[in-house]
Amino acid sequence: MSRISKLRTVPHFWWLFAIVLLLSGCAAGNHSESSAENAPISAFGPLTKNSQWYLSQIDSATSPEDRFALQVLAARRLILDGDRTQANAIQQQLAREATTPRQKVAVRLLNALQLGKQGQSSKALNRIAGIDLRPLDNNTVQFYYRLQSELLLRTGQKTAAANSLISLDPYLNGEQASKNQQQIWSLLKESDSNTLKNYVNAAERMKREKAAGWFELAAISKEAKGQQPLFADWQKRHPNHPATALFTPAAEPAQPAIAQNNQGITTTSDIQKVAVLLPLSGKLALPANALKTGLDQSNLASGNKLTFTYYDENSMPMPELLNKIQQNGAQLVIGPLQKNKVEQLFASHISIPVLALNQLDSQPAADNLYYFSLSPEDEAAQIAQKIHADGMKHPLLLLPSNSLGERTATGFNNYWKSLDIGDATVAKFRSRDELQTVLRQKLGGTAASAHAGEVQSLATDPANDPNRIDAIFMLASPFEASSIKSSIDIMLGASPVRPAYYLGSKSNSSGLRADVALALNGMQLGDMPWMLNKMPDELAKANTVLPQASGDQLRLYAMGYDAGTLIPQLSELRQNPEKTINGLTGILHITTDGVIMHDLLWTRYASGQLTTNEPEPATTPPAAQPAQ
Template identity: 30%
Template structure:
């Protein structure tokens, strides 16, 4: 519009400026504040023509832009003078802009502590996108080249809003900070559940410290970095790798511009982790949780022989009852494992095993998915395999062991526990469909061995259906079996919301007989359950892995942070940690039937065909508290 006016009309610059200003004011009437357009700052003098005619909020907005430009031009004194022309009362949007300029001015004057204080109080939601970038950049500058985890957090935030052309410089600075964090600070770092980027940077530092004195072994270093890239796909360094990871002369060839996405072979690694790291989000989340646990066991063991003690510490029960901490339980000696990673969704499992053989791998942890595990029956090679699932029929291959967190295993453990509690006649309430059939078959297989009888099985309706049926006398259809078979134990496999509906139905149908025990699977245990739920569950016993029953152990705290308090993922993470420990004792697993290990997933023993078996913790709701069930 204005190009047309200037080209076709003879107007002087003053008139043009007036027309432009009027247009801006009219165009901004629909907003709460007449903000200038978002984007990079202009030269400070570029704002003068508009300032000469602007009034009110428009003038304040222009003064703020000019002040910011003056700071950018390293002229904080002039910026301070310009700020003094502002109206004393600003609109909320302009107040945020004023706070941002104050932050930038404090940094320009070397007042970093004041800048940090101002950053904490600024109203960030009122800032436009480019101003969000200015704020993130200011926060980085406020650390004044310091190397600590908060400075690293600032660089991570800046990477999320900065222009792409700045990413390499941001990655290089992020790496400088990471590599120079003091050992004292490293020991005291607390990382929250959503800070996976920080975890990645710290793991990259571990790689750096491992290879900085052995930089000539570039193949080993390249593989370590490639495995790191697979584990941390969202870290900005996966695309823009630090240009001075060691020094420019020692940088591994091919890493200056990024990292290859293909699997690479570490000639010194003897262990490989086989997981579905691509594909559906749910499956990859499961795989990543297992790998996170595997890495946690690595980090806990350090770089040499370490006694891997899982401290029971103060359990859930201890916290609620005030009991003394439980004694420490030792799991044995483990070492740091340098391992390769293979994505089982990218290549057939048998092809991966052949590739692993050629790479000198001697032990494999995985695969996870049952179809891949079933293919292991065809494998006759020398690699020792700790599968993370189990087929319907276990192989007798002495080089294969099976480690699964299955509902069938939990049902067998429930049968053992109920029998040890003196129960002899059981009723099962299981989900409808294949899952319920599998659970019932597994329970009855064990129950028949123990008692010579089978349990009565009933299937549970969906939660909404149970709510509708709640008014009937016996919606679960269990009163008959309870009377005829003298039922003294009921095992329920249900989520907490469903169990909350089922328990009063059981009491109604059984007449509240005190000798009938109610037992539940870990499916009924979630992080969000409160005191009201515990009161409703009076007398119910449920099974859980030791890690989730010992809430003050280092393993528990780390798992809660890494898995965002998701118990289902925490159980898989515990599996990954135990898989790390078991893989280092594979020869013992297959040759010593008396093998026992206290793991995060349970008290581990070895069954037929090297099937890993777990004894779980059992916990009881008692008057709003949670108490350990003493084994009989």
């Protein structure tokens, strides 16, 4: 080949090579775009279009999976837009088409989403219970945890909602992860210590180390002191945990300022001006009004010897409120009612006596601090005391699996463990079927279940067996209690050995059907005297001023009435712990630590009627009189 031919050939070759590269690049680009277009549609991805757009794409979808996903997206949008009719129609169609595990889960999630939208959050939670997340794509898993968290939050289960968000967290990154972690921490800060500790134990049993770290750190944040060493230890065991940046341990606090004013117990017999802190606005305004009415009626009965000035504890920061109260010349404070407000009061400077209307897990003892509450823990401790006083040693507690059940178990066992006679057996249940299973396990004999033998069977053990269950306390409505007792009677058959039954205030209800009342025969029930109709005149007065009051409001009315009655006698009763007075809430006395105790009145069902176990208190509580 000539030199000229070679020169012409080389540029021609490179020109052809460039064309080939350009075409191959276009082909690659088109292939990439085609791959994106051909990616399966995510049924639970972000909603970016309206429902009609999704429906219009169904006919052009290239696969049955995409057609199904487009219908799910349309149904989600319709549910959020409130179009129940069209959303229901699509869900019915999807239910017929669903064949794969993913598709069946999608139908359940849509059902739950719509139930939640209609305010049926508990039913929605039941609809998605037990879903297997393993075959699901990331978008669906994220949707599941977000929906579960929202539903739990609507039912008041803040710790459980946080738990769902903790499970969601590994699927998020960047700003989404940051917002999710802040929401987790916000929910956990509103959880109580006992619940958090239970979640720590559960997470550790399930090997969920990161979740256990969240719950444990939240529990540390609740500690009144010693946060810094606890946090340092937590960091060693949970390095790089996302919650680290959300918590700063408090410096070791000095004794609360209010507790430093221990100049001796202030005499309360001459007090006239009283400041009352109550949540007069917000969701607690109605129960606060019942308590306020009780205070006013108590003062009226004493001849209006006291001047009450009411303050909304939600209206301004606690230091400002207390400053205002002292400027107005108050000689004593009643309240606050909310636990977090009581904590804030304890950290503030105030030199006059305080009768707080709530108790804390860890509370300062000071000469002029008094505590009065109607907590489930306090009632449970009194029930434990009664069972022990009756000579029982092996009680079984049947409690609902909720926060009230948790608090009741804590109060009962705190007292029971102090007796050094072993632990009380606690059985929790979430449904009637689960309760029947629990009863068979605890009472049904060695062949009843895998757990039989943990507690000796009543039906087969002789009466002198030291390990048999000899008492059963139920946190239940009267109907539930009668049903439970009937189930136990059937299980025990002809056995002469029977437990003693105990009920609390939750089981007290007027107007019971005759068959239910008869089924409760032999059961003992403890409650406030006036809720047992032992003070009919006082109850009639309360019904006049609070005609629409419910049972809980009447209990708060009684608490307010007794608080007003106690004011002139606070100091004397504290210095004489054995001294008592009869109140609406029970027989009142004050411990040396300033805790006001109200002993329950115990009654027993006989022939379908409640009869008094113990001497009745005076039919009318005494008017507040100066201590002599």
